[in-house]
Amino acid sequence: IEARDVDRLKALTIPLHEADMGDLLEALDADERRRLIELLGPDFDFTALTELDETVRVQILHAISPRIAARGISALDSDDAVYILEDLDEDHKAAILEHLPAPERVALLRSLDYPEESAGRRMQTEFIAVPPFWTVGRTIDYLRETADLPDTFYEVFVVDPGYRLIGAVALDRLLRAKRPVLMTAVKKDQLHVVKASEDQEEVARMFEHYNLVSAPVVDDAGRLVGVVTIDDVVDVIQEEADEDLRALAGVGSDEELSDTVGYISRSRLPWLVVNLGTAFISASIIALFENTIEKMVALAVLMPIVASMGGNAGNQTMTVAVRALATKDLGSHNARRVVSREVLVGLINGLVLATALGAIAAFWFSSAQLGAVISSALVLNMLAAGLFGILIPLAISRLKLDPAVASGVFVTMVTDAVGFFAFLGLATWWFSLT
Amino acid sequence: IEARDVDRLKALTIPLHEADMGDLLEALDADERRRLIELLGPDFDFTALTELDETVRVQILHAISPRIAARGISALDSDDAVYILEDLDEDHKAAILEHLPAPERVALLRSLDYPEESAGRRMQTEFIAVPPFWTVGRTIDYLRETADLPDTFYEVFVVDPGYRLIGAVALDRLLRAKRPVLMTAVKKDQLHVVKASEDQEEVARMFEHYNLVSAPVVDDAGRLVGVVTIDDVVDVIQEEADEDLRALAGVGSDEELSDTVGYISRSRLPWLVVNLGTAFISASIIALFENTIEKMVALAVLMPIVASMGGNAGNQTMTVAVRALATKDLGSHNARRVVSREVLVGLINGLVLATALGAIAAFWFSSAQLGAVISSALVLNMLAAGLFGILIPLAISRLKLDPAVASGVFVTMVTDAVGFFAFLGLATWWFSLT
Numbered sequence A, B: 001i002e003a004r005d006v007d008r009l010k011a012l013t014i015p016l017h018e019a020d021m022g023d024l025l026e027a028l029d030a031d032e033r034r035r036l037i038e039l040l041g042p043d044f045d046f047t048a049l050t051e052l053d054e055t056v057r058v059q060i061l062h063a064i065s066p067r068i069a070a071r072g073i074s075a076l077d078s079d080d081a082v083y084i085l086e087d088l089d090e091d092h093k094a095a096i097l098e099h100l101p102a103p104e105r106v107a108l109l110r111s112l113d114y115p116e117e118s119a120g121r122r123m124q125t126e127f128i129a130v131p132p133f134w135t136v137g138r139t140i141d142y143l144r145e146t147a148d149l150p151d152t153f154y155e156v157f158v159v160d161p162g163y164r165l166i167g168a169v170a171l172d173r174l175l176r177a178k179r180p181v182l183m184t185a186v187k188k189d190q191l192h193v194v195k196a197s198e199d200q201e202e203v204a205r206m207f208e209h210y211n212l213v214s215a216p217v218v219d220d221a222g223r224l225v226g227v228v229t230i231d232d233v234v235d236v237i238q239e240e241a242d243e244d245l246r247a248l249a250g251v252g253s254d255e256e257l258s259d260t261v262g263y264i265s266r267s268r269l270p271w272l273v274v275n276l277g278t279a280f281i282s283a284s285i286i287a288l289f290e291n292t293i294e295k296m297v298a299l300a301v302l303m304p305i306v307a308s309m310g311g312n313a314g315n316q317t318m319t320v321a322v323r324a325l326a327t328k329d330l331g332s333h334n335a336r337r338v339v340s341r342e343v344l345v346g347l348i349n350g351l352v353l354a355t356a357l358g359a360i361a362a363f364w365f366s367s368a369q370l371g372a373v374i375s376s377a378l379v380l381n382m383l384a385a386g387l388f389g390i391l392i393p394l395a396i397s398r399l400k401l402d403p404a405v406a407s408g409v410f411v412t413m414v415t416d417a418v419g420f421f422a423f424l425g426l427a428t429w430w431f432s433l434t
Helices: A006-013 A018-027 A030-043 A046-051 A054-063 A066-074 A078-085 A090-098 A102-113 A136-145 A171-176 A200-210 A230-249 A261-288 A290-295 A298-326 A335-364 A368-398 A403-430 B006-013 B018-027 B030-043 B046-051 B054-063 B066-074 B078-085 B090-098 B102-113 B136-145 B171-176 B200-210 B230-249 B261-288 B290-295 B298-326 B335-364 B368-398 B403-430
Strands: A155-159 A165-170 A214-218 A224-229 B155-159 B165-170 B214-218 B224-229
Touching (some): A018 A054, A046 A054, A046 A066, A054 A090, A066 A078, A066 A090, A078 A102, A078 A224, A090 A102, A136 A171, A136 B171, A155 A171, A155 A214, A155 A224, A165 A171, A165 A214, A171 B136, A171 B171, A200 A230, A200 B230, A224 A230, A230 A403, A230 B200, A230 B298, A261 A290, A261 B298, A290 A298, A290 A403, A290 B298, A298 A335, A298 A368, A298 A403, A298 B261, A298 B290, A298 B298, A298 B403, A335 A368, A335 B261, A368 A403, A403 B298, B006 B030, B018 B046, B018 B054, B030 B066, B046 B066, B046 B078, B054 B090, B066 B078, B066 B090, B078 B090, B078 B102, B078 B224, B090 B102, B136 B171, B155 B171, B155 B214, B155 B224, B165 B214, B200 B230, B230 B298, B230 B403, B261 B290, B261 B403, B290 B298, B290 B403, B298 B335, B298 B368, B298 B403, B335 B368, B368 B403
Antiparallel strands (some): A155 A165, A214 A224, B155 B165
């Protein structure tokens, strides 16, 4: 197909949904992608680009001329256009913008002016706003007669002459109302408004909390400047949960399957270097007890068990804490209760596991005393895991930092340190090995 | 306020959004919750219950009489009613259903008949369907004149006399069309239909992929039985990402902040027991080299570093793999490429870190040979981490199991085993310590 047959190609690809077209583009190689877009010409729907990994999208935009890119982008809703443009470098972005008609260029530049990850970047500047004295009938007539409406919309906004937002009317309310009813009479009881400068995570939280499908965006003066819709919010929710997951594992939030080996190696290295540092801290603690280990090698065999069990328990507590902080379920109102709960859970599971571990260790090395020492060390470490597994994320979030990014390192450091120190220290003291 | 003042209470709580009412209920204690609901009487909106943690919801429903619960539930949309009922035990569910009018009871029982986590459970059975010969005008008149419509809707469906789905009309298209136009002429080009028996994750995937806000649900015979809306899907997306995160850390997916200490201890214990088992495997590998360690205690000091670096690198790879599998970005079409990429990343980062680790170890123990041994062991373990960090989730997902649940145990087992074995084995051979 890739050779010439434009008609056949158009017949095959034009009925495709933009998301499926995106999948198709990702499956092709760089050269095929460029040729496909050239062959389709104006029939290529640039919305498909919003469905691609960033790497692929940037590569495609570099392969086609700025003029063609500008033509495609000008057909898009403003939120999609911003989404495509924001990842490009400044020169390339300017080259494409130059080919756009002035009013569109100005509108896009205004959106791009908002900080990254703000509502202003995610909003669509196409929306429908009517004055408060309009009736339902007049609004419907206006919708029927106006050709240049947004592609999709879920609400009609009511604004005063200064474009300040008065209310929002959901389409189902509009359809149910009689024609002579005033728009202000059918507006929603509660208006959930987004500020353009607001962080996209806050916006997502609001959509989730109030089950919204669309929300008006206002500037600092309270003027309606755009609308955020649920499809953009779904992406944010997805990204946000993914970010926490990746941060906990020390993977960069922007890593994608299509990235190169070099890029991925570099992006994962910092986390590993930090962990190398903490591993050396654990090693230095073990080094304190070199004499002890020399006299009783069984300790070297058993010590990783105490450390790793504490690490696992700390990780459980920390994961719950990080997500609860992200969804605002955990806050100062219940922190004290959750901390004592986690410590108790650590104590209970510590006692259960210590019994099992102590029995097996005692049997393995035929020493009840060794069993008692390792049991005590495990209980201490499980307590530390519960306590620091929750306190560390809480403290990091109190410092206004993201607990998902840094908690893991500190929690592992604590459970390793306490695990090795408690076990080797107790053993040294108990068996008087110095 | 909790004492008597019903009027004041109503004035304060009735304007609240259901989500805020839910937050309020969670903040109260059990007795206050019951009294608040009793005082509000028929003015209490049961939708607030859908915003609560399961534990709190079940506790409230146990505190109030089945008759009052039935009255509140019958005012809800069917998806909310099912959501509230599905967590109750059979007897309690039956007691509440008994107080419902027969047609509602039958409808709810039918929804509850669908498997848990299926589209049938999440759908709302209230929807608007019109015959294909209706015009836009007639549909709008019908919407204006019918009192008993669903609370919110985003589409009007077109069905044949046998209730088989012909098409769906988005409200914005309906509003833009002229009155005499036939409904079939404004229906969507592409219809995305959900089967009632479909898994809710599949439904969420479809909504995300095609940016939907609502989708019709059909039974096995193709008859329209309900509609799934984006607010339910957002919850599913959120839950799903959370499930992966929790599964990777070995925390039960149903654990909530309001659960008791006993419940949480029990739910976290199985994962810790499994890890205790794998920790013993690592310990047995170390035990193989007891003689070696006795002769060179520095090995005991350094060995956890090799194991933990491998564990961290394996965890990075595994996290990326688990999420990519969940979002279907990773599949048989690109598995080979991703595997070789991960192995290469492991090799590159292994070489970088091995240089640093080798230098520090050589300096610390004044032994260039020890530095060379630990470097080689680290490179081997980083290679194993890359390879098994991706192969294990792939294999588990090939077996149709959830890679998030089991991958962690196996990956850690491999990186611990390879780490200890490679380092202690190489040292034994190099320094001829037997």
